[in-house]
């Protein structure tokens with residue numbers, strides 16, 4: 391997957407994938423949806439970082455909930471940017487960007503009953519953490 395995403399342009403990036411789930415954990419998910427979520431967040435991380443800045447994609451478990459966490463050491467974002475611009479369609483800071491990646495990602499996370507939490511600091515980097523709840527705790531609306 392990294393190869394597909396990274397391509398020539400982003401060759402030799404420091405992307406670390408870690409699966410810390412217990413072997414007994416069964417994670418019911420729509421793999422196509424998860425894949426698209428990871429792709430969107432990872433491409434964003436790749437696009438904002440320099441080649442010497444670390445990116446990580448980690449799967450962990452907390453009380454039975456599954457966390458998919460994507461972190462980068464890129465430029466970070468202000469709280470105001472996150473609140474007002476990040477998810478707004480067609481809002482982009484990139485020359486070639488469309489500005490729909492995060493909007494679509496949030497919709498996909500919602501469709502999967504997940505919760506997206508963003509921690510970001512200017513000059514330090516960004517962590518996007520998605521929690522997929524245990525099945526029985528879902529509230530269908």
Ligand SMILES: Nc1ncnc2c1ncn2[C@@H]1O[C@H](COP(=O)(O)OP(=O)(O)OP(=O)(O)O)[C@@H](O)[C@H]1O
Nearest residue numbers: 434438466482483484487488489490491492493516
């Ligand atoms: N990990 C990140 N670190 C810093 N800024 C980010 C990060 N992810 C997104 N952004 C900022 O949020 C903006 C919106 O992101 P989004 O994914 O919605 O659109 P895009 O990447 O610009 O274009 P598209 O995803 O449609 O190709 C980006 O242009 C960028 O400025």
Ligand SMILES: [Mg+2]
Nearest residue numbers: 430434491492
């Ligand atoms: Mg994007």
